[in-house]
Amino acid sequence: MTEKTTPLWEVFIRSRTGMAHRHCGSVHAADAEMALQAARDVYTRRGEGLSIWVVPSAEIIASDPSEKGMLFEPTASKIYRHPTFYEIPEDVGNM
Amino acid sequence: MYTQALNARETETSAPEDAERLAAFQARIDAEEKIEPNDWMPAAYRKTLVRQISQHAHSEIVGMLPEGNWISRAPTLKRKAALLAKVQDEGGHGLYLYSAAETLGVSREELTEQLLSGRAKYSSIFNYPTLTWADIGAIGWLVDGAAIMNQIPLCRCSFGPYARAMIRVCKEESFHQRQGYELLLEMCRSSEEQKAMVQDALDRWWWPSLMMFGPSDTHSTHSAQSMAWKIKRFTNDELRQKFVDATVPQAHFLGLTIPDEKLAFDAESGHWTFGEIDWDEFSRVIAGDGPCNRERLTARQKAHEAGAWVREAALAHAEKRAARRAAAQVAAE
Numbered sequence: 001m002t003e004k005t006t007p008l009w010e011v012f013i014r015s016r017t018g019m020a021h022r023h024c025g026s027v028h029a030a031d032a033e034m035a036l037q038a039a040r041d042v043y044t045r046r047g048e049g050l051s052i053w054v055v056p057s058a059e060i061i062a063s064d065p066s067e068k069g070m071l072f073e074p075t076a077s078k079i080y081r082h083p084t085f086y087e088i089p090e091d092v093g094n095m
Numbered sequence: 096m097y098t099q100a101l102n103a104r105e106t107e108t109s110a111p112e113d114a115e116r117l118a119a120f121q122a123r124i125d126a127e128e129k130i131e132p133n134d135w136m137p138a139a140y141r142k143t144l145v146r147q148i149s150q151h152a153h154s155e156i157v158g159m160l161p162e163g164n165w166i167s168r169a170p171t172l173k174r175k176a177a178l179l180a181k182v183q184d185e186g187g188h189g190l191y192l193y194s195a196a197e198t199l200g201v202s203r204e205e206l207t208e209q210l211l212s213g214r215a216k217y218s219s220i221f222n223y224p225t226l227t228w229a230d231i232g233a234i235g236w237l238v239d240g241a242a243i244m245n246q247i248p249l250c251r252c253s254f255g256p257y258a259r260a261m262i263r264v265c266k267e268e269s270f271h272q273r274q275g276y277e278l279l280l281e282m283c284r285s286s287e288e289q290k291a292m293v294q295d296a297l298d299r300w301w302w303p304s305l306m307m308f309g310p311s312d313t314h315s316t317h318s319a320q321s322m323a324w325k326i327k328r329f330t331n332d333e334l335r336q337k338f339v340d341a342t343v344p345q346a347h348f349l350g351l352t353i354p355d356e357k358l359a360f361d362a363e364s365g366h367w368t369f370g371e372i373d374w375d376e377f378s379r380v381i382a383g384d385g386p387c388n389r390e391r392l393t394a395r396q397k398a399h400e401a402g403a404w405v406r407e408a409a410l411a412h413a414e415k416r417a418a419r420r421a422a423a424q425v426a427a428e
Contacts, residue, residue, distance in 0.1 A: 004410055005204055008197070025260075026194045028203055030409035031416065042190050045183065046267070065133045 009035040010060060011043055012053040021053050029054075112137045124325050129255040132198035140324055143317070144254050145199050147326065152192035153210045153217035157391050159185045161225045162234060170228060177274045178231065184271065188264045195256040211396050219377065220307050222385030229282060229289075229296035235275015237297075237304040237342065243268055244338050245308070248328035257326075276345065283349045290350065297346065298354045305369075306377045308335040336366055343367045 006028040012021035024043050029035035035054040043049065063071060079085050117137060123130065130136055159182050166182065169175035193203055209215035220238055225231065246268065249261040279296075282289040309315060309331040321327040329337075343360075346353050357370035379385065 005202060006406060006410065008203075024263075025191055026197070027190070030406075031413035034409060034413075042187050045180075045187060062133065065131065065135075 006030055007035075008057040009039070009054040010057050011035075011039040012055070013039075013043055013049040014051040015048060017050060021051065024048075026057060027054070112139075121323070124253050124323075127325075128253075129258065130253050131255045139320075140326075141199050143321065143324070143326065144257065145196055145201050147321075148192055148196040148199075148257055148260075149201070149206050149209065150216050150218075152189045152196060152206070153215055154221065155185045155189035155192060156210070157217045157221045157395065158238075159189075160391055160394055161221055161223070161387075162231060164225060165228065165231050168228070169231075174278065177270075181235070181271050181274065184267050188260075188267070191260040191263055192257075195254075195260045198256045207399065211392070211399055213383065213392055216381065218307060219380040219385060220303050222380050222387045222391060223299070223303050224387050226299075227292050227296060229279065229292040230300065232275045232278035232282065232293065233296040233300040235271050235273075236279060236345070237275075237300050238307070239268060239271040239275060240342060241304050241307045241338050243272055244334050244341070248334075251325070251328060253325040279349055283351070293349065294351050297351050301354050302372060302376075303380075305335055305339070305372055306380075308332070308338065310374070310377070311372075339367050339369055 007030070008026055008028055009032075010026050011024055013024050014021045027035055027038040027042055029038050032054060036052055039052050039054055040049075044052070075081070116135060120130075120135065120137060120140075130140075162178060162182050162185075166175060166178050169178055193206055196206060197203060206215070210217070220241075225234070243265065246261050246265050250258055250265055252258040252261065279293050282293050312318060312330045312332045315331055318327060318330055322330070343353060343358065355370045357368070359368050360366075361368050380388070383389075
């Protein structure tokens, strides 16, 4: 088997109007048009989608898992970013 | 199950892993964290998953063959539409699983080659022939029933992409089992001849279905490590027992007899006890000598070879269009 590899595409589906596109898997296809058709067949057999995005997998830039701490831990100490940090008497009520 | 051949092989010895990293990895597993493709993982964990997920994918793909044969022979349009949708789902499930395996660094082409060369295994169940229409019902009820039993705990597997693929598969697979049982129910209520056909299908599919869960726990060397890694949540025998407990009353509801003289209800434990599986037959079918092994592999090879020109043409077309676009861009600048 001396075949060329068929490119990989990541598939994003928007399920209902108003919801964001969500990653649901990947497909192999020679070009963008065929990737869209394959994504439709593989990921929307039961009316799951109203819109499909396909992105060449090689074009995705991902954060490095080993930098998880550096990237995300600083927010853990910033509890003043949450509404529950502030004390308001109950009778004032919420907006 | 769909990966029953895993249990039959011994773990290969690999280079020792860094003890500290191993401990940190196991701590993440114990804390029920999901392991994602770019995270550090022991080489043996990766290898086990590539084998398990790809065997599972191959099983879905080969699993289309015994049923595909009956699409053009379905007795009604309703049954034909259901069977067509089910077989299409199996193709889809195979693709979700191949995608999950690929996140571990193996290419689709390698996986396909492993299946077509006969190096990779798939579930032994698909090496049995589908002789009558009742077999289609029996496959839905028993084979998909057994698959659901196995796949529900896999939704909580420690490897994220596999668990997510399983959630999708489980959502879709319930219809497979139900259409099978409904079909058998209709046959059993129709005439004595049709009911006899269903009994014959049960006689042939019962034991191979029990074999789907793999070797007994006493002979399954891989189980302990897979359980520790939370790839597996229940042992082969635990899942097999669950399956028997669920299906025996369903067989009785259809008015059928399970082909096992030793089958008996144990009131004390609340479980159905059953006879010994023919493990020689199991080993034979896994090793490639079942009733349909050669036929299944030949069918896959033929499909792959006959489709080669389509893959080549699609790639050539994509390259040509990309080259034209590039040339037009240069001309415009």
